[in-house]
Amino acid sequence: MENLMIPSSVSRPPVIIPSKQESLSPFSEKPTKSTVNYSKNLNPKTPDTHLNYLCRNGRLSESIRALDSIAQSGSKVRANTFISLLQSCIDYGSIDLGRQLHARIDLVEVKDPFVETKLLSMYAKCGSLLDAREVFDKMQERNLYTWSAMIGACSRGQKWREVVELFFLMMNDCMVPDDFLFPKILEACANCGDVKAGKLIHSLVIRLGMVCCTRVSNSILAVYAKCGRLALASRFFEGMDDRDTVAWNTMISGYCQKGDSKEAHRLFNAMWEKGTKPGVVSWNILIGTYNQLGQCGVAMGLMKEMENFGITPDVFTWTSMISGLAQNGRTDQSLNFFKEMILAGVRPNGITIASAISACTSLGGLNIGLEIHSLAVKMGIFNEVVVGNSLTGMYSRYGEIEAARKVFDRLKEKDEFTWNSMIGGYSQAGYCGKAYELFMKMLDSDVKPNVITWNAMIFGYIKNGDEDQAMDLFQRMEKEGKIKRNAGSWNSLIAGYVQLGEKDKALGILRQMQSYSFRPNSVTILSVLPACANLVAAKKVKEIHCCVLRRKLDTLPVTNSLIDTYAKSGSIHYSRTIFDRMLTQDIITWNSLIGGCVLHGCSDTALGLVSQMRDLGFKPNRSTFSSIILAYGFAGMVDEGKQVFSAITENYGIIPAIEHYSAMIDLYGRSCRLGEAIKFIEDMPIEPDFSIWTSLLTASRIHGNMGLAVLAGEHLLDLEPGNILIKRLMLQIYALRGILGDTSEVRKVEKLNILKGPIGESLIEVGNTVQTFVTGDQSRPYSDVLYSWVKTTAEKVKTNDYDDGFSIEEEEKEEIGGVHSEKLALAFALIGSPSQCKSIRIVKNMRMCGDCHKTAKYVSMAYGCEIYLNDTKSFHHFKNGHCSCGDYW
Secondary structure (H helix, E strand, O other): OOOOOOOOOOOOOOOOOOOOOOOOOOOOOOOOOOOOOOOOOOOHHHHHHHHHHHHHHHHHHHHHHHHHHHHHHOOEOOHHHHHHHHHHHHOOOOOOHHHHHHHHHHEEOOOOOOHHHHHHHHHHHOOOOOHHHHHHHHHHOOOHHHHHHHHHHHHHOOOOHHHHHHHHEEEEEEEEOOOOHHHHHHHHHHHHHHHHHHHHHHHHHHOOOOOOHHHHHHHHHHHHHHHHHHHHHHHHHHHHOOOOHHHHHHHHHHHHHOOOOOHHHHHHHHHHHHOOOOOHHHHHHHHHHHHOOHHHHHHHHHHHHHHHHHOOOHHHHEEEEEHHHHHHHHHHHHHHHHHHHHHHHHOOOHHHHHHHHHHHHHHHHHHHHHHHHHHHHHHOOOOOOOHHHHHHHHHHOOOOHHHHHHHHHHHOOHHHHHHHHOOOHHHHHHHHHHHHHHHHHHOOOOOOHHHHHHHHHHHHHHHHOHHHHHHHHHHHHOOOOOOOOOHHHHHHHHHHHOOOOOOHHHHHHHHHHHHHOOOOOOOHHHHHOOOOOOOOHHHHHHHHHHHHHOOOOOOHHHHHHHHHHHHOOOHHHHHHHHHHHHOOHHHHHHHHHHHHHHOOOOHHHHHHHHHHHOOOOOOOOOOHHHHHHHHHHHHEEEHHHHHHHHHHHOOOOOOOOOOHHHHHHHHHHHOOOHHHHHHHHHOOOOOHHHHHHHHHHHHHHHHHHHHHHHHHHHHHHHOOOOOHHHHHHHHHHHOOOOOEEEEEHHHHHHHHHEEEOOOOEEEEEEOOEEEEEOOOOOOOOOOHHHHHHHHEEEEEEOOOOOOOOOOOOOOOOHHHHHHHHHHHHHHHHHOOOOOOEEEEEEEEEEOOOOHHHHHHHHHHOOOOOEEEOOOOEEEEEEOOOOOOOOOOO
């Protein structure tokens, strides 16, 4: 037998156990007994009696056939009988049979408003509000019950604006709502923000003398509170004779919605003082607010206080805490609360599960996520949309695309987030073909792609290097998709180009975005700032900073990014100025400035900031420790650096990552403790990567240890056998060691098979333009002037005071490849107006050679200028004959 759900508010008909001959389905089209033929002259009560019998036994299909027989006999049925049949359609949720009854409504003896009202209710409760409204509009006579049915139907369907419109139509029809209907209309006013209609109803309620009705009064209060008119709400609240828990909760909730937790808490305490004991709903409102404001500690305190007063937290209390902690980055605590909830025997709902899964996603705990997925399956709520969406997002985040797709396919109902999560997951993982296939299926589904869907597709394609397809989608979304671009559409292109290293294209898209009158938002700023984190984009950083201030986009993440970008573009003083003016700082703020100081070689300042940070109660994280070790390396404080490395695990419970090990090799290398460096590498619990051996090669080159240089270089070749620069360095090392006579070593050299490597290129910003110089280039019309300056400067630079260990360079020597590009860039900057050029910024595509480094130090002293040069190995700030790298790069 079909499992038919009958609403609890409706009395069930007696359970009839069908005989073998009877149909098992209440909607069976095949009659199980001979149908009475009403063409004969029977007692007029017989048709109604038989119809009521069929109705009680759930045999509605037979009722339709019986009605047809009644029509053939020319008989009629009573209104109550027809109403009972319609009620059965409501009980069984059968709109099809309801429509068939509607087609036979003329068989009713006297068609009164009650029959039409029940017909209206049938359509509304069976899910067809349009049919219900059509019945309502065609009614010749409407009573209070009719209006109540129509307004109630719209209210259940959350058609709030339609409810308000019906109220005005009702008043025009000279029909006044009662104390049952007024709350529904006022609820609609509150939910659609119609304060004007709410005030009108308020005055009407006063004239009708209904203001003393608690339900009506509470509903008026809710309109003012939900619409943010708290002064009106407070005045009305103070004048209420009967203030129950609902009224107090409404006021508390109103202030919570406004973000005024202080006043909400005051009202909560006043509730106690006035003799109304807060229930679990009151506590939940306050707890939820503090969680939304990020004050999870206060929320936890309230929850404990709530339990002390003998009120047991319900699923909403626990869910609020789990969700609040997860959203505020306290994922460990969020999951602990989830475990406590299960142990307390409180059954989680879909939102609880979704919040816990969100915490797992942020924490990086797929195993815990799998356990929660299993729990959702056991509870039978894994098919809920909110749970399915969270699972799809979690699996996509971890790259488990097949698992995400299984969850997606099993969801019977899918909303926009479901589709977007799966399409975004494919795009992020690089499966743009599958993303596009799903995108096309979405076009054919009931849920159409929105701007988020298009943006995900655009970002996926451009992130994976297919900028043509990304731009094609960008153009098509408005023409074919009829979807208006938003800031996120432009942000997708900008972020994609930045990830591809196409910084100029990213900045170009930003300019286009502004030319089309799209205002950049905080995401735009965060996407484009990394493209400006270089020395030749310093002016662009200032422009973006001005845009941030004009648009009031100086959120904490944006300000943190500005500190980092200014430092990387050579303006550490701007980073410090921003830092000092900030009212709120987090660990990322401190790390950004500390890292910037280390980049500029200001180790004392960096370590001083670390001390200040600790005094203010900020706990160092992975990024902080990496900067601290590098700072100790700059300062030559090896023992202190070793203590910090040990403390990472012992005192803070953090497992060191590769960047910490690399920083330790730099620490040993700068102080020429190469034996400790190689011992440290041998004892590493993880496999040394390219950065580790590069750091050792740098230390070996600076301190002239050719044996370790060979060891480091050969490991680098094993990791990247096709790296031409490493091959070039190894040839130089073998030559310097004088091992070319050794047969085995000769074979090593022959295997290197050097091809022509990259040519040195330097970018320099002069005025408002960026100039490009290439090593050995003499094609410029003023090349003779540049070369003359280089030659003259070289004669002034002493060559015997520079000890570069043993000279191995990525770039060919000048006598072979020509004058290096950074020297030509320096010449261009200084020729003509050397006194005005106080700050020179250069970006180079290769490691700076020792001779060019020495030349830059000399020029900074001779011309009284500062030179900022970023190469592939280090950041150099030359001033007064010294470099921020400490001649170690």
